[in-house]
Amino acid sequence: MAPPTPTAKDPEKNSDCIVQDAAPVVTTTCTSTNPMTTISIPPEPQPQEEEEEPYTIFSRHLKLFIILMSATSSLFSPVSSMIYLPALDVLADYYHVSITRINLSVTTYMILQALAPMFFGDMADQLGRRPIYITTLTIYVAANIGLATQSDYGALLVLRALQSSGSSGTVALGNAVMADIAAPAERSGYISYVQAGMMLGPAIAPTIGGVLTQFLGWRALFWFLTIASGTYLVLYIPFVPETCRKIVENGSIPPQDWNRSIWNARFDRKIKVSEGAEHESHENLRKARKNELAGKRSLAIPNPLRTLRVIAEKDVALTMLLTSLLTTGFYMLMVPIPSVFADVYGFNQIQIGLCYLPMSAGSVLGTIAAGKLLDWNFRRIAHLENHPVHLRRGHDLRHFPIERARLQYLPLPTLISSLVILVWGWTLSSHTSLAAPLVLLFIGGACIPAAMNMQQALLIDMYPQSPATVTAAVNLCRCALSAGGTAIVQVVVDGVGLGWCYTIVGGVVGVVGGIAVWAGIKFGPRWREERFVREETRQREKERERGEGDSNEG
Template identity: 45%
Template sequence: MATPQDIEKDAIGLAITQQEPKQEHDGTQNNAELQPTVSRRSAVEYSIFSKSQIRYIVFIASWAGFFSPLSSQIYFPALNTLANDLHVSNSLINLTLTSYMIFQGLSPMFIGDFADKAGRRPAYIVCFVIYIGANIGLALQNNYAALFVLRCMQSAGSSTTIALSSGVVADVATASQRGSYMGFVTAGSLMGPSLGPVIGGLLAQYLGWRAIFWFLVILSASFLVLFLIFFPETARKVVGNGSIPPQKWNMSLINYLHARKAAKEGKEIEEPSDRSPRKIGFPNPLKTLAIVFQKDTSVLLLSNAILFAGFYDVGAAIPSIFHESYHLNDLQIGLCYLPFGIGSTIASIINGKFLDYNYRRLARQHGFPIVKNRHTDLANFPIEKARLQIAFPLLTIGSLAVIAFGWCLQYNVHIAAPTIILFFLGLALTGSFNTVSTLLVDMYPNSAATATASNNFVRCLLGAGATALVVPMIDGMGRGWCFTLVAFVMLGTIPLLLVVIRFGPGWREERRLKQEAAQAEMAAARK
């Protein structure tokens, strides 16, 4: 059974399969001896889950990822009402958005690493217990300080679900399939911007803002019950390709049925040697920071964070501007988010198909083999180009849409114009940063939750700053020039992504060599 150190060779596609038990204590291995392992790995199924089971798993992961943006966006229509009820300014209420995003960036640093070590199910359970408790507190609180602190807890519980969902996709889908499945996972999370404001507007308008949080309690508790019964463990360090049963306490119905079927067929069930909870260790946020400071990933994360900040600038500005310019109530403001969210959801699904198509197109051009349900070594494949080519037209359209949105608001154009623009804005910007998110999972397939946590960390911190600044910027510059500046900053990511396409493969190879050298040193130290 391979140790976690043997498995951590993410970016180069040379991870040692968990079906190699003899390598665990062999301290005499050198780099040359690792190469046959790659061939053996490609000969086994990447995942034993059937296509229908994978779709089901991705659907549940997508549903779990729905709670983070839902919790953020369902709150938007009630911002004005909350400010009045708690007797605070709009700027202070907007700080609860900022704090939410800060914790949205920080908490996955801990839970992402924990999920890669201990499994997806334990990580999900921890997240939802925190989340449900925070929502109960939010429904009962009566002052701004409690609102602020509990929103941080709510974010800590819900935000990691997106990183975990990306990890689930990496567990069950090969690189040639990953674009579509990442699209489906992201579509679930982006239904939040579509449905959240509408639900929040309805609840705030007719039942009061407290009903928003009671609704989240009921929805998340119902999901957790279904999750505990039906969602299988997928983490490759725990169950390999799904053929290794997880610990009994971590078994779902699907895991139990797989184990029973194997027992009936007389198959020998391999028990992983690393079962002790003490070997999991405390989650290490430094692993997330290590990814942040890699050459290629740092450029990718900065680019994605800028796009995400622009996306959130638009969303955070809608309640106050639409209330002031068009005199809308909470429900009407919520309905204005529908085009934004629908465009984002459509983009996730369609963009995933384009990503898979472009991957296959470049694979044919380079004579690169694609074998169904087999691990693919991406060391000699331009995966950066295959993914990022899709982003450029979307990024350009999204930036132009931000400019148009700002000037429509500047001149108080009929509300139909900015709401239509919101659809195209959501469509284009979501497609852009989803492309980058898929590339990160390609580069770190065995630590996808940690890699996605690094993405959350950078983009949420930058997004938090942008959300806090957008209202003062609008007050100081005017709506048109504020969003024009935002759009030009977003367009500045195009040369950054071109740098990744040009130099990314070399940086990836450099990292591979360093990882192999580190493994050789560890092997020598074990002698």
């Protein structure tokens, strides 16, 4: 027997009404002296969750284009540094100076390579990526034209410094752009493409430099760089949009009028031709946000102290130290190749340049593989921690174990890198067959950049609001330690020999790497939270001082 159906009284008609819930309406059937009637009552509207805006509105094809342009720009600094090396002897003869004096142009380049991003990185985080990209690349193109046409040693030194300032300024921007357009769950894969460009440059540049110097002369080096950078600039200015989140948020807020690309103009035109109250409301919101951001935009005075403050943070210092040691080891692998390979194997400049290609292939494969691994591990740990993963929206990483997500697999490539550096010296001193050093170059080229990519992703996650500044800080440490390492490597080799020199370097990388990973995972979250608390306290003090100032003015 079916259970009785609940009834309700209709006070007006004094009848029994059966209320049945049926989506999407509630149907009330009333029985009285009148014929049966059915009254449909609409359900109460249910509150709908407000749809969150995507992390970026850029289409997949536009993001691919931005990635390609950012990875290409990261080539200019390392290529400009390494393409120059095969021509040192030729330039010394041309200017009638010693090798020591011509090496000053290399030293000058490396000093500016470390310092310039400190200024440009801070400006890019405040004014936007496009203005700094255009400024630095214009300096770079002008310096290359000057280098290709000058005939004075003093001019060579000055123009090399300008060339370094322009090219190294782009180093701080590539990773920052990836942080602009990629949410943390997929950011490492994006960063890996920029890192691959940075690692690819030192490997292919000597080959290009050797061919151009031997067949076209040393001036062809700078004309080659002029054509490459000029072509890049011609493509960049009209087509690449502004991505800095402080300027355009997720791309939906238009940048400054003078900072618009063709994409910005097309996007604004689509908004304007849209019809309906919803589009009008959206456009009003965009205008309000634009005005709010415009009030915060001002011509920024570069402040290198921001970069130095980043380096002083405990949760950053160890990571930067390991990254700098790995970079030093990477360059120390390449330093003896021209002289040793010429002496042992009798190679000319072109053959020596070809020997860098295994490292080039390893660098590309290692960085891309590391990026994919980090993205997978991020999602895995997020699942274990019940942390929502949004590929189209941002994440609150304050209470997320980002150190574990980025550093968990770092020990393996770090250990292999230290072993490769250690074995490298004994392989060269033993004059083995060519296969041994080439295999080591491939393995080292894969593992060293992979380890560096893992740490770079962590550093950007630590400073998501200032990715260009933290990248400039990393660049400063890497360049400073690499310059010191490459400067003393020959002295150490002369003192203890190739084998023991690289044994010392490999041992230091392995020990420091182990300590850095352990300390980062164990103490990193606490150090990061302390930094958040300090920053919040500083912001509250600024707001209180601003409020007191407004009260006094009133």
